[in-house]
Amino acid sequence: MTDSASRNLDFDNVERPTPAELTAQLVDLLTVEKIDNDRFRGRPQVDGIGRVFGGQVIAQGLQAAQASIGDGKVAHSLHAYFLRGGEEGPPIDYTIARDFDGRSFANRRAVASQDGTPILNLTASFQTPEDGLAHENMPFPHVADPETLKSDYQLRREIFADKLDLMSEGQRRFMVRPRPIEMRPTDGLHWMSTTPRTPKSQTWFKTVGKLPDDPALHRAVIAYASDYTLLGTAAIAHGLSWMRGELVGASLDHAIWFHAPARADEWLLYDTDSPWSGNGRGYNRGRIFTEGGTLVASVAQEGMMRKRRSKAN
Template structure:
């Protein structure tokens, strides 16, 4: 959706936004352009404001790396380090290094840059699918089905409906703009809570519309969505929130292991927890399940997490 952010008067009109349009915009965002051999360019977010969403840079870097793999291999893991915050607006360039091409495995490095300055390094490993010893020792969480939960968008609409006229234009834009990923949190909007509790969270997610039948794109969308909710899990233990401007933080690194193929336009459960925080950092883990209970992917992320000092 383009144009100015919705005003309180037309808040309800957000329900009528075409899901297929939002999904097409996400596909376009994650479709990188080949500039020359092993050099690609990613588009900026439509109506993006402030810093670039980290999941976008991860997903575009993965797409650029996947574009150089042409022999049937599939990404099974990625490891990314955030170097600097990217700025919304300018395109992001991705330089790919072909470090290894074997019969079963391959490896690629991607450096994401804006105006010649690196903002992220990503390494991705690829494997030719094969049968092997298999086990799965990660029980599916007992949570309500997505059909029984309200979406993140609905919760925002209910909680902030009477506060919209007190918000700045950028705040309204952030709260109200439609998103291509629908999220249905099991435990509500945890970033609204002020009571410290066990740092765990579960959220169902999928794209709002149907995606093309491209497994590489579905992996990229899952990598994109894996950056949602994860960093805030560590803050739950302290009853603090970035949304209330109580913390200063940024993602430091992000890793994803893809265990099984999945469609990102069908419900997936993101189960996150935070075993540790300290030294100005918070460590977070995530497990992504299909609605049928199959473990699809595992995620880990560490981020800078500092309590904001009050100004005298």
Template sequence: MSENKTPEDLVAGLVRLLTVTREGENSFTAPQQPGGVGRVFGGQVIAQALQAAQATAPAGLEAHSLHAYFLRGGKEGVDIAYATARDFDGRSFANRRVVAAQEGQPILNLTASFQRPEDGLSHDDTAMPDTPPPEDLEPDMAQRRALVERLGERMSDDQRALVLRPRPIDMRTSDKLHWMNSEPRAPRAHSWFRTVAALPDDPALHRAVIAYASDYTLLGTSALPHGLSWMRGELVGASLDHAIWFHRPARADEWLLYATDAPWSGGGRGFNRGRIFNRAGQLVASVAQEGMMRKRVKKAD
């Protein structure tokens, strides 16, 4: 934890980051990540685009799904504009389309669907994996520090700063993620997450934070069978698309289990799935993502 930032400071910064400013009836801007370096985190763009869609949704309707395509890598230090189209407004459902752009170039397209809450036929045919509770696991930041010490000078200053940057999301992993392990293993991972301090009682914000956190660990799951890592410079990759289905309300400042698996990789791509459970074992969201994944070719000396 940074000497200058409390957990409350970090979460307040996340809330600011995910708060969009209306510039017109259907246009918004969002703040940049303070001190951001390199490429914008994909979860940030997804969450900000969702916030823009939610800001134009009819009263009483809640986001139940989103589908996003990453077109170009966003750059830190450059404003992102979000243009929203109101494609459909019905009595039970509505649809919004959002284009995120930097310097006039689209970087992400997102479509979100909204529904008026209602009672209906219900079943839940997936069980939460049996995994240690978050209280028995150390924060991922401790493992990140150990990784930096192990890699030493093989990491650039920017990589080191990115890995050690204090985060508003506390993640605790019961498995070795791709950046902690070089031995091939089954493409499955289990991580608990929650914000490091309480969030405001705004369901739309909690959905946005869950969308933000859903981009953590997901693409790396498809790297596990290969024993390779982006963090160690062994892979080149980028998210291609990302989809989320919100099944029931959940608080992002209470522990949620993110269980990910990758049933397939090939052709320079990896396909990943995620299930998010609350502490009661209820499925609160499902996630799917495909990303580019290529083994880095070392340049000849």
């Protein structure tokens, strides 16, 4: 895209695929190709620019691990470490190590690389489903129903429609780009606030179209979406924002525990908080609920979070 073309980007003239097309693009993005024994390749994001979204690498790594496990066992947790920022455009290769195969549990390691350079290490654990002692001690948050809320896209359009000319190309693309996952924050665009407050946030999300009936794919989509909004929760406590250029940051690690099956094309609530930040890092937690109140996943992430220093005149 030329600079003049990017300057003309706005909410009205950007090409808007149908919900079905956007969802198909996401399914294609998260469907890894087997290229050899325990070697897989992930496709790049269509029209991607800049650094690869961390949720994409996590989800593709999980899909590669799931493809190597066979039938009978399902992923119940993953732990990932971001090593380097990936670059949009080149494909990402995933190499699987089969560390353990037991009767009830199995373990896989996935190394994501671009041009032979590792960018992420992921370990996933799998279990044969079974009955067991069960309890939930995580009350469902009291939040507005998703159908009563405006989408993230609608809020961005209302606030930034007449401010796009003041933004960089990357910021404009972020604002106007249609996305396969619809997000409806319960507290508006918290990254617009300059007032420090308790670092908590709630956002409803689901794919804009229907997904195939593949539980492994739904887990991958949830893993993909779990990287949205999470790192920014720690910034709420300081009234600072990455979008305003006030912070420098990057995800360092990411963990997910899958508690129960869930459909990613039905509304899920992402309830996040940040108990701590310091030493140039921010720690964040997330809980994902169905609209009926079932806790289906827990998430934790730590990221680098530094206040951007002003350039000397």
